[in-house]
Amino acid sequence: MQNRTAVVSGASIAGLSTAYWLRRTGWDVTVIERAPAFRDGGQNVDVRGVARDVLRRMGLFDAVKAANTTETGTVLVDGRGVVTAELPSDGAGGATAELEILRGDLARTVLDALPAGVTFVYGDSVSAVDDDADGVTLTTEAGRRLRADLFVIAEGVRSRTRATVFGEDVVDQRDLDVTMVFGTIPRTDRDDDRWRWHNAVRGRQVHLRPDPYGTIRAILAYSPGDDVIGLSREETLAVVRRRYDGVGWEAPRILDALDTSPDVYIDQLQQVRMSTWHRGHVVMAGDAGWCVTPMGGGGASLALTAGYVLAAQLADPTQDQEAALAAYESWMRPLVDDVQDLPRGLMAFAYPQSRLALALRGVVDRVLTSKPLRPLAAKLTQVAETDRELPVLVGR
Numbered sequence: 173m174q175n176r177t178a179v180v181s182g183a184s185i186a187g188l189s190t191a192y193w194l195r196r197t198g199w200d201v202t203v204i205e206r207a208p209a210f211r212d213g214g215q216n217v218d219v220r221g222v223a224r225d226v227l228r229r230m231g232l233f234d235a236v237k238a239a240n241t242t243e244t245g246t247v248l249v250d251g252r253g254v255v256t257a258e259l260p261s262d263g264a265g266g267a268t269a270e271l272e273i274l275r276g277d278l279a280r281t282v283l284d285a286l287p288a289g290v291t292f293v294y295g296d297s298v299s300a301v302d303d304d305a306d307g308v309t310l311t312t313e314a315g316r317r318l319r320a321d322l323f324v325i326a327e328g329v330r331s332r333t334r335a336t337v338f339g340e341d342v343v344d345q346r347d348l349d350v351t352m353v354f355g356t357i358p359r360t361d362r363d364d365d366r367w368r369w370h371n372a373v374r375g376r377q378v379h380l381r382p383d384p385y386g387t388i389r390a391i392l393a394y395s396p397g398d399d400v401i402g403l404s405r406e407e408t409l410a411v412v413r414r415r416y417d418g419v420g421w422e423a424p425r426i427l428d429a430l431d432t433s434p435d436v437y438i439d440q441l442q443q444v445r446m447s448t449w450h451r452g453h454v455v456m457a458g459d460a461g462w463c464v465t466p467m468g469g470g471g472a473s474l475a476l477t478a479g480y481v482l483a484a485q486l487a488d489p490t491q492d493q494e495a496a497l498a499a500y501e502s503w504m505r506p507l508v509d510d511v512q513d514l515p516r517g518l519m520a521f522a523y524p525q526s527r528l529a530l531a532l533r534g535v536v537d538r539v540l541t542s543k544p545l546r547p548l549a550a551k552l553t554q555v556a557e558t559d560r561e562l563p564v565l566v567g568r
């Protein structure tokens with residue numbers, strides 16, 4: 173019997189996990205990536221909950237642990253850098269999780285472990301999708317025509333192909349009104365191996381986190397955010413600099429260093445919710461289908477898990493492809509819903525605007541991280557948790 177064929181659009185965590193598991197279960201897989209080459213780069217992500225199990229099944233748990241960012245814990249600091257609270261970071265799913273890794277390192281680890289035979293096309297993307305009774309025909313910007321049994325859209329939050337297949341009635345994009353700037357900056361003597369987090373009035377956060385390369389990963393996150401999509405990096409950084417006027421601690425140093433940082437990633441947080449993740453021979457995976465944003469947390473874990481669950485359902489001989497896609501969706505949806513439904517008041521708590529709100533936040537932080545309440549605080553950082561076993565994967 174001929175192998176089934178899949179085209180996966182996007183070569184990051186979701187796309188590579190999907191390619192890995194489909195290939196391992198006998199599919200012929202082509203990955204199309206819009207960027208001209210594999211994209212390294214990106215800042216801290218973590219692997220939590222059931223995604224840890226997926227990594228184990230890939231045989232990559234130890235490799236990911238070895239590529240750890242070296243972060244030892246998470247603390248909140250005041251404007252002078254004095255620690256005001258320490259978040260629980262013991263165990264697999266604390267604020268600093270057991271598996272903390274840079275996005276590029278995680279993607280590279282999966283890429284290097286791909287079974288032989290996955291075809292890559294870089295510098296191209298799908299421009300038209302023609303789904304029929306027997307399969308799907310894809311046309312690319314460069315004029316390629318690809319025929320497949322399955323087309324997986326794993327293009328991240330700003331996927332273009334999503335709109336080609338699924339209409340506005342299916343896709344709901346919610347702007348969370350948060351702007352985030354991530355960048356790699358030089359390490360100084362003042363830095364250490366903890367994630368240090370400072371909140372300032374008018375909803376401005378400042379974060380410094382260690383990496384395994386002797387540099388520091390800086391994050392500025394603020395709400396209300398700015399409309400920076402379409403702006404150049406210089407224009408965006410100028411907007412952010414104005415926003416951070418008057419913020420102390422390490423903010424001035426970070427702003428200066430971002431100007432020359434080799435690795436800046438800017439995001440305006442947008443949740444993606446879709447009423448269905450599959451139609452005909454097309455299916456969504458990762459941020460393209462359900463971007464949970466760092467506010468929900470666990471985007472990388474869900475993206476990793478999606479590849480496994482999709483391949484396992486498709487390998488189940490008792491169901492046809494349509495039933496497998498439906499089963500994939502029902503398995504993944506509770507995990508996604510769990511992190512997308514943000515608790516009421518979370519935004520005001522995460523991004524205090526006034527001095528009073530900031531002071532209240534400080535009190536809550538101290539209470540929540542006090543010894544009796546630490547187990548409750550630890551629960552807040554748990555994502556991709558489920559009592560369900562991963563579906564069995566036939567024919568590994």
Ligand SMILES: Cc1cc2nc3c(=O)[nH]c(=O)nc-3n(C[C@H](O)[C@H](O)[C@H](O)COP(=O)(O)OP(=O)(O)OC[C@H]3O[C@@H](n4cnc5c(N)ncnc54)[C@H](O)[C@@H]3O)c2cc1C
Pocket residue numbers: 181182183184185186187204205206207211212213214215216217275296297298326327328329330331332333354437457458459460466471472475
């Ligand atoms: C370069 C980069 C840096 C990142 N840095 C951070 C970070 O610092 N912190 C953080 O929390 N998250 C970051 N993310 C997002 C994070 O990787 C995701 O939230 C999460 O891991 C889910 O991954 P994903 O594979 O669904 O989507 P993504 O990681 O966003 O990957 C989508 C992939 O699809 C490709 N693509 C997009 N459109 C097309 C198209 N039309 N055709 C073909 N390919 C396409 C993109 O180039 C990318 O490789 C980053 C993503 C990227 C791509």
